[in-house]
Amino acid sequence: MRKRRHKRPILIRVLGVLVLWTVLFLVLSGSALAAGEVTIVVSRTNDPHSLDPADEITVGGGLESQVALYERLVNVDADASFKPGLAELWEVSEDGLTYTFHLRKGVKFHDGTDFNAEAVRFTWQRIMAINTAAAQYWKSVKDIEVVDDHTVKIHLQQVNPSFLGVLAGQRGVYMGPSPTWVKAHEKTPGDWAKDYTVDHECGTGPFMLEAWNHDQELIYARFPDYWGGWAGKHVDRIVHRIIKEHATTRLMLEKGDVDITGDVLPIDIADQLKGKANIVLDTAPTTLINQFTFNMHNGPTKDVRVRRAIAMLFDYNTAVDYGFRGYAARVYGPLPSNLWPQLSANVPHIQTDLEKAKKLLAEAGYPDGFTLKMAAMDMHNWKTLILLLQDNLSQAGIKLDVEFTTWPVLFQKLQQPAGQKPFGMAAYQMWAAIPDPVDILMWWHTNAITVINPGWGTPETDKWIDGARSTVNHEKRVELYTKVVEQIAEDAPGVWIAQPLNVMVYQKWLKGYKYVPYYNGLLNWYDLYVEGKPGS
Numbered sequence: 001m002r003k004r005r006h007k008r009p010i011l012i013r014v015l016g017v018l019v020l021w022t023v024l025f026l027v028l029s030g031s032a033l034a035a036g037e038v039t040i041v042v043s044r045t046n047d048p049h050s051l052d053p054a055d056e057i058t059v060g061g062g063l064e065s066q067v068a069l070y071e072r073l074v075n076v077d078a079d080a081s082f083k084p085g086l087a088e089l090w091e092v093s094e095d096g097l098t099y100t101f102h103l104r105k106g107v108k109f110h111d112g113t114d115f116n117a118e119a120v121r122f123t124w125q126r127i128m129a130i131n132t133a134a135a136q137y138w139k140s141v142k143d144i145e146v147v148d149d150h151t152v153k154i155h156l157q158q159v160n161p162s163f164l165g166v167l168a169g170q171r172g173v174y175m176g177p178s179p180t181w182v183k184a185h186e187k188t189p190g191d192w193a194k195d196y197t198v199d200h201e202c203g204t205g206p207f208m209l210e211a212w213n214h215d216q217e218l219i220y221a222r223f224p225d226y227w228g229g230w231a232g233k234h235v236d237r238i239v240h241r242i243i244k245e246h247a248t249t250r251l252m253l254e255k256g257d258v259d260i261t262g263d264v265l266p267i268d269i270a271d272q273l274k275g276k277a278n279i280v281l282d283t284a285p286t287t288l289i290n291q292f293t294f295n296m297h298n299g300p301t302k303d304v305r306v307r308r309a310i311a312m313l314f315d316y317n318t319a320v321d322y323g324f325r326g327y328a329a330r331v332y333g334p335l336p337s338n339l340w341p342q343l344s345a346n347v348p349h350i351q352t353d354l355e356k357a358k359k360l361l362a363e364a365g366y367p368d369g370f371t372l373k374m375a376a377m378d379m380h381n382w383k384t385l386i387l388l389l390q391d392n393l394s395q396a397g398i399k400l401d402v403e404f405t406t407w408p409v410l411f412q413k414l415q416q417p418a419g420q421k422p423f424g425m426a427a428y429q430m431w432a433a434i435p436d437p438v439d440i441l442m443w444w445h446t447n448a449i450t451v452i453n454p455g456w457g458t459p460e461t462d463k464w465i466d467g468a469r470s471t472v473n474h475e476k477r478v479e480l481y482t483k484v485v486e487q488i489a490e491d492a493p494g495v496w497i498a499q500p501l502n503v504m505v506y507q508k509w510l511k512g513y514k515y516v517p518y519y520n521g522l523l524n525w526y527d528l529y530v531e532g533k534p535g536s
Contacts, residue, residue, distance in 0.1 A: 037236040037237060038234075038235045038236050038237070038529070038530050038536075039235065039236060039237040039238070039239060040235050040237075040238055040239070040259040040260065040510065040528065040530065041239045041241055041257065041258050041259050042238060042239065042240050042241065042258070042259065042260055042261070042262040042523075043241055043243045043249045043252065043253075043258045043260075043261050043262055043263065044064065044240050044241065044242055044243070044262040044263055045060070045242070045243065045244055045246075045263050046060055046061075046242065046244075047214055047215050047242055048061060048062035048064070048065050048218070049061040049062055050062050050197075050198045050199075051065055051066065051069065051197065051198065051199060051200065051201050051209070052194065052197040052198055053066050053070050053134065053172070053174035053176065053177075053203075054123075054126055054127045054130045054132065054133075054134045054135075054172075054192075054194070054197075055130060055132045055133055055134065055194065055197075055198075056133065057133040057134055057171040057172045058133075058171075059170075059520070059521035059522065060263070060521075063170060063171070063521070063522060064240070064262050064521070064522060064523070065201075065209075065218060065220075065240070066174055066203075067170075067205070067519075067522050067523070067524070067525065068205055068206065068207040068220050068238065068525045069110075069201045069203040069205040069207060069208070069209060069220070070174035070175065070176050070177075070201070070203035070204065070205050071085055071086050071174065071175060071176075071203065071204050071205050072085045072086065072167060072168060072173050072174060072175065073085050073086050073087040073090075073101055073103075073120070073167050073168075073173070073175065074087055074090065074164060074167045074168040075168055076165065076168040076169070076434070076435055076516065076518050076519075077516060078284075078514065078515065078516045078517065080435035080518075082164060082165075082168055084104075085168075086103060086104055086107060086115065086175055086204065087101040087102060087103055087104070088102055088103070088104050089101075089102040090102065090164075092164070092472075095159070096156075096159040096160075096161065096472040097155060097156045097158075097159060098153055098154070098155050098156070099153070099154045099156070099163065099164070100147075100151065100152070100153050100154075101120070101151070101152050101153075101154070102150060102151055103115070103116065103117060103120070103149075103150040103151065103152070104150075104227060105150055106227055107204050107227045108204065108225045108226075108227065109176060109177070109178035109180075109181065109202050109203065109204055110178070110181075110201065110202045110203060110204070110208050110223055111178050111180060111181045111202050112225070113178050113179075113180045113181070114149075115175065115176075115178075115204050116149045116150060117146040117147065117148065117149055117150060117151060117152040118146055118149075118179065119175065119176070119178070119179055120144060120146075120152045120175060121144040121146055121152065122179040122182075123174075123175050123176060124138060124141060124144050126182065126192050127172070129192055130192055130194055133171075133172060134171070134172030134173070135172075136172065137166050137169070137171060137172040137173055138172070140156050140157055140158060140160045140163065141154055141155070141156060141157070142155045142156055142157040143155045158470065159470050159471065159472060160469070161436075161438075161468075161469070161470075161471065161472045161477060162434060162436040162438045162439070162469070165434035165435055165436045165439075166434060168434065168518070169433050169434045169518065170433055170518065170519045170520075170522055171433060174203065175203070175204065176202060176203040176204060177193070177197060177201065177202040177203060178202040178203075181193075181202035182197075182202075185197075185200070199212055204226075204227070205223065205226075206222065206223055206226045206228060206234075206525065206526040207220035207221060207222060207223060207238060207525060207526075208220065208221055208222075208223045210237070215242055216241075216242055217239055217240060217241045217242060218239070218240040219237060219238070219239050219240075220237065220238040220239075220240075220525070221236065221237050222234070222236055222237070226526075228526060233511070233512070233529035233531070234526065234528070234529055235525075235528055235529060235530060238525055240262060241258070243258075246265055246266055246269045247269070249261060249265065249269075250265070250269050250272060250273060253273060253276075253279060253505060253507070254273070254276060254279070256278065256507060256534075258507075259506060259507050259509075259510050259530075260504070260505070260506035260507070260510055260513070260523070260528075261504065261505050261506065262523070263521070264502065264503065264504070264521060265503070265505055266381065267324060267325050267327055267381050267503065268325070268381075270327075270503045270505055271325050271327075273505055278507050278508045278509070279505065279506075279507065279508070280505070280506050280507070280508055280510075281503055281504075281505055282502075282503070282504045282505075282506070282513060282515065283327060283501045283502065283503055283504075284501060284502050284504075284515040284517070285329070285336070285337075285338050285499065285501060285502075285517065286336070286431070286499065286500055286501065286502045286517050286520060287336045287338065287339055287431060287432040287433075287517040287518065287520070288336065288429055288430070288431045288499060288500050288520065289331060289334065289335070289336055289429065289430045289431070289440070289496060289497075289499060290328075290385070290427075290429050290497040290498055290499075290500060291334070291427075291428065291429070291430060291494045291495060291496055291497055292310075292314075292374075292389065292425050292426070292427050292494060292495040292497065293425065293426050293428075293454040293493060293494040293495075294307050294310075294424070294425055294454055294492075294493055294494065295421050295423060295424050295425070295426075295454060295455060296418070296454055296455030296456050296493055297418050297419045297421070297455050298419060298421070298424075299372070299424050300364070300366060300370050300372065300424070301372070301424050301425065303364045304491060304492055305360045305361070305363055305364040306360070306361065306364050306366065307491075307492040307493070308350075308357075308360055308492050309356075309357040309358075309360035309361045309364070309396070310357070310393065310398070310425075310495060311350050311492055311495045312350060312351070312352060312353045312354075312356055312357035312360070313352070313354065313357045313392045313393055313395065313396055313398075314352065314388075314389060314392050314495055314497075315352050315388060315392050316330055316351075316352060316497070316498070317330075317352070318388060319385055319388055319497055319498055320498050322384065322388070323381050323384045323385040323388060323497075323498075324381060324498060324500060324501075327500060327501040327503050328498040328499060328500045328501055329498060329499050329501070330349075330498060330499075331496050331497075331498060331499040332344060332347050332348070332349050332350065332489075332496060333347040333485055333488065333489055333496055334430070334440060334441070334444065334485065334488055334494065334496065335432075335437055335440055335441070335485060336432060336499050337499060338517070339432050339435065339436075339437055339440075340436075340437050340478070340481070342478060342482070343437060343478065343481050343482050343485045344485055346482075346486060347485060347486065347489045348489060352392075354395055354396070357396055358396050361396055361397075361398075366397075367397075368397045369393075369396055369397020369398040369399065370397075370398060370399075371398075371399045371400075371401060372393075372398060372399070372400050372401070372424040372425060373401050373402075373403070373422075373423050373424050373425075374386065374400055374401065374402045374403070374423060374424065374425040374426065374427060375402075375403050375405060375410050375413050375414075375422070375423040375425075375426045375427070376402055376403070376404050376405070376410070376426070376427035376428075377404070377405070377406070377407055377410055377427060377428055377429075378404035378405060378406060379407075382404075382427055383404070385427070385497060386400075386402055386427060390402070400425075403423075407428075410426065410428060411452075413426070414426060414428070414451070414452050414454070415450050415451060415452075416450070417449065417450055418449050418455045419455075421454065421455065426454060428452075430443070431520060432517075432518070433518055433520070434518060435518060437481050438468065438469055441465060441468075441481060441484055441485075442465065442469070444456055444457060444461070444465065444484065444488065444493075445457060445461075445462055445465045445466075446458070446459075446461075446462050447462075454493055454494070455493070456488070456491060456493040461483075461484055461487055464480045464481070464483045464484050464487075465480070465481075465484055467480045468480040468481050468484075502515050502517070502520065507533070508532070509530050509531060509532045509533035509534075509536075510528060510529075510530060511528070511529050511530070511531050512524075512527040512528045512529050513527075513528065514527065
């Protein structure tokens with residue numbers, strides 16, 4: 001007798017299959033939605049120190065994150081022109097003491113509260129109360145007056161002709177966090193939520209912090225209510241991946257696992273990627289100066305003839321071709337060639353000349369040379385440049401003893417008073433972060449001898465620098481700064497090695513990248529998009 005089969009197990013199996021297909025459909029649908037989102041991966045060598053724009057102002061310390069999360073009142077373009085940011089319009093009073101800003105309407109912080117004139121005043125109050133790194137950029141401000149919801153007046157204590165450039169710069173001038181958010185996250189009333197803001201944010205920028213896995217990655221997602229909107233081409237997410245070894249970054253770029261470098265790669269690493277499939281090496285002039293400076297008060301270098309001789313011994317062409325692998329240009333004074341070039345029009349173009357250098361050394365009493373101590377940064381291509389300098393100086397009998405250190409250690413040496421600086425020469429870089437020569441020439445004032453000035457300057461040169469910083473008359477400023485630059489050329493306090501090019505490495509499918517020298521090391525995340533990526 002045939003046994004009758006039960007139908008229930010069959011029904012259960014059918015229902016199971018249906019459930020399985022339903023689950024798979026939902027998963028695959030979700031995957032398709034996720035796949036529709038565009039994410040780019042950016043390499044970074046270090047975790048940020050802090051996301052707080054009032055406290056962290058350095059590239060490598062947190063600025064790379066801040067520019068995705070926060071915004072300025074004013075921006076500056078590569079051609080040094082000022083562009084609207086959170087302020088659409090602005091005016092400067094005739095006496096140069098009041099700046100009036102008309103703010104964008106409809107701007108939201110990431111907590112949904114309004115960005116308005118009160119938020120501008122609150123930002124300033126918070127920066128000055130915390131009184132750390134960002135405060136230096138607001139010291140000339142006497143008060144910020146709220147005129148109405150979308151109008152503020154910034155009153156200065158004294159004329160500062162570069163103030164608009166400061167507000168458009170990359171350091172210490174980002175609006176936020178939201179006043180409401182700050183007050184909600186204070187541990188104690190009046191602490192400005194400075195602890196919480198180290199690894200949390202609430203700006204008005206196009207992206208929000210989604211996750212931060214320390215020493216691994218930071219993830220940023222679109223802010224849906226961003227005032228600029230999301231029409232057009234943009235990315236949905238940005239992943240900052242912490243990759244400590246440059247060689248690893250190079251391999252990941254070659255494999256397509258990194259879309260763009262967040263830190264500038266050493267020139268030798270970047271050059272290895274030249275010509276690789278899908279890799280772009282984008283080059284553009286910076287406002288950086290690589291320089292050797294002299295101890296102006298001790299040893300052989302206190303004699304201007306010795307300083308000029310060393311400047312003539314250096315092989316500039318080899319430095320550009322070998323030390324920078326061609327990614328640099330000669331420069332003939334303390335200012336980059338793209339920063340008010342009229343100031344350097346009459347500066348002599350020093351060329352390598354061994355015989356003239358030997359003659360100057362003999363006149364100074366050093367026909368057989370001497371030993372000189374140098375302090376230098378142990379990074380990027382400095383070792384190559386200094387090895388070249390050592391070889392050049394040896395041809396005139398000068399022995400160069402070099403101590404390579406980190407920047408903080410070198411900075412401590414530079415900060416010693418005149419006559420106590422523990423080196424004969426120093427090697428470091430200067431950079432104009434705003435489109436105004438004051439950002440470099442202020443360090444040649446004698447009050448900067450205990451900061452970064454190697455000991456150059458007189459009451460007369462101080463008068464020229466102070467005068468140029470205290471007038472809004474552009475012609476007068478050009479006249480005074482020209483005097484400073486020409487006196488520096490006469491006194492030869494340094495050897496101006498070269499003006500490096502910025503070399504940014506990214507994939508061909510990444511579009512919208514634009515280098516702005518005044519935001520050196522920072523990317524405009526909102527403008528980036530992906531197009532033509534294989535498999536996308």
